Amino acid sequence: xxxxxxxxxxxxxxxxxxxxxxxxxxxxxxxxxxxxxxxxxxxxxxxxxxxxxxxxxxxxxxxxxxxxxxxxxxxxxxxxxxxxxxxxxxxxxxxxxxxxxxxxxxxxxxxxxxxxxxxxxxxxxxxxxxxxxxxxxxxxxxxxxxxxxxxxxxxxxxxxxxxxxxxxxxxxxxxxxxxxxxxxxxxxxxxxxxxxxxxxxxxxxxxxxxxxxxxxxxxxxxxxxxxxxxxxxxxxxxxxxxxxxxxxxxxxxxxxxxxxxxxxxxxxxxxxxxxxxxxxxxxxxxxxxxxxxxxxxxxxxxxxxxxxxxxxxxxxxxxxxxxxxxxxxxxxxxxxxxxxxxxxxxxxxxxxxxxxxxxxxxxxxxxxxxxxxxxxxxxxxxxxxxxxxxxxxxxxxxxxxxxxxxxxxxxxxxxxxxxxxxxxxxxxxxxxxxxxxxxxxxxxxxxxxxxxxxxxxxxxxxx
Numbered sequence: 001x002x003x004x005x006x007x008x009x010x011x012x013x014x015x016x017x018x019x020x021x022x023x024x025x026x027x028x029x030x031x032x033x034x035x036x037x038x039x040x041x042x043x044x045x046x047x048x049x050x051x052x053x054x055x056x057x058x059x060x061x062x063x064x065x066x067x068x069x070x071x072x073x074x075x076x077x078x079x080x081x082x083x084x085x086x087x088x089x090x091x092x093x094x095x096x097x098x099x100x101x102x103x104x105x106x107x108x109x110x111x112x113x114x115x116x117x118x119x120x121x122x123x124x125x126x127x128x129x130x131x132x133x134x135x136x137x138x139x140x141x142x143x144x145x146x147x148x149x150x151x152x153x154x155x156x157x158x159x160x161x162x163x164x165x166x167x168x169x170x171x172x173x174x175x176x177x178x179x180x181x182x183x184x185x186x187x188x189x190x191x192x193x194x195x196x197x198x199x200x201x202x203x204x205x206x207x208x209x210x211x212x213x214x215x216x217x218x219x220x221x222x223x224x225x226x227x228x229x230x231x232x233x234x235x236x237x238x239x240x241x242x243x244x245x246x247x248x249x250x251x252x253x254x255x256x257x258x259x260x261x262x263x264x265x266x267x268x269x270x271x272x273x274x275x276x277x278x279x280x281x282x283x284x285x286x287x288x289x290x291x292x293x294x295x296x297x298x299x300x301x302x303x304x305x306x307x308x309x310x311x312x313x314x315x316x317x318x319x320x321x322x323x324x325x326x327x328x329x330x331x332x333x334x335x336x337x338x339x340x341x342x343x344x345x346x347x348x349x350x351x352x353x354x355x356x357x358x359x360x361x362x363x364x365x366x367x368x369x370x371x372x373x374x375x376x377x378x379x380x381x382x383x384x385x386x387x388x389x390x391x392x393x394x395x396x397x398x399x400x401x402x403x404x405x406x407x408x409x410x411x412x413x414x415x416x417x418x419x420x421x422x423x424x425x426x427x428x429x430x431x432x433x434x435x436x437x438x439x440x441x442x443x444x445x446x447x448x449x450x451x452x453x454x455x456x457x458x459x460x461x462x463x
Contacts (some may be wrong), residue, residue, distance in 0.1 A: 025092025
């Protein structure tokens with residue numbers, strides 16, 4: 001059996017790799033961790049940083065079983081589509097980065113009532129997830145869901161609309177205090193005429209798909225002064241200027257750190273990330289390599305130090321229990337847990353996105369988390385739970401302490417406080433030692449009951 005998850009001190013290789021997959025993906029099964037152990041941490045990081053080397057999710061299979069996901073007429077269809085991808089992707093960092101950009105460039109279905117268009121935006125985030133920031137901002141500025149979300153189709157040389165220009169500077173790239181109101185105005189002028197048009201509908205039902213269209217007759221071709229530079233700028237020129245700013249390097253570095261490393265900033269660690277961003281001209285892959293190999297990310301202090309977002313919680317849970325590895329119609333019902341747990345995926349509450357950290361937890365949401373998770377982990381017929389049982393079976397007779405440590409190891413490894421472990425051991429002691437080699441279902445049900453209890457612990461709510 002692996003080193004006990006209750007041992008304190010330096011991280012084991014297994015703990016470090018499990019931490020990597022929780023933060024840079026949506027957790028990993030023990031079989032996946034064993035494969036990663038064989039190639040080592042640095043090689044695994046490099047593999048994650050190059051998702052293009054791995055096959056895509058089988059879209060034909062999805063569309064055959066879930067035609068509603070292809071048509072994307074309802075938000076629930078697009079949410080369940082994304083959940084299926086999170087569970088089954090062989091490109092976990094690409095999927096996690098798409099989630100990061102969605103949280104940063106928050107665009108909601110509730111205004112457009114066009115879930116397919118938001119899904120198309122997420123596809124763009126996936127495509128450019130680890131590319132250069134200049135290209136990503138340019139694609140964002142041309143994205144129809146974003147144009148509609150921040151009203152840039154109403155931004156013309158006759159009547160300027162500053163919504164997109166303001167949020168591009170405030171929430172998407174630089175942050176408050178690094179630009180003036182005049183910069184906002186001239187930024188908006190640079191994006192005049194950047195609008196959208198409808199494509200021909202592909203069927204008798206649903207919405208028309210939008211695409212970007214530049215309207216030259218609506219563009220302001222006048223001279224503009226932006227962040228200290230003057231010229232006849234358009235949106236692309238403005239983006240080039242933004243990406244060069246030290247404030248942009250700091251802003252993106254900080255947001256990446258707070259998403260992947262810790263809820264509280266470490267200024268020295270953020271400065272290192274910002275330096276890589278500046279030196280590479282905004283190469284996100286290079287910044288993420290620095291982050292994942294950093295001491296801050298690999299430290300014991302980072303282990304289980306962040307509250308799981310509902311997305312992390314639900315996708316990681318489904319991977320752990322082995323659910324939806326093949327299409328099942330119940331996935332839409334499961335995906336609605338995003339909403340019940342407080343993160344209405346693809347439908348953030350405002351352009352600010354979601355407030356994270358401890359705000360993910362309140363009494364109602366915690367009850368929902370515990371009840372749903374305990375039911376899933378207590379179902380001994382689920383493939384992932386069967387695999388845990390089989391691994392425990394291979395260890396022969398287990399004392400209550402060994403049973404608890406074995407379960408904690410196989411769901412994480414999960415470190416728990418001494419008081420938590422004591423409570424779990426007391427529960428396991430009620431029926432004495434366990435030997436699963438006899439194959440009796442009652443013994444397997446004991447494992448399911450213990451896993452359900454682990455799901456209710458405080459420690460299980462962290463990532």
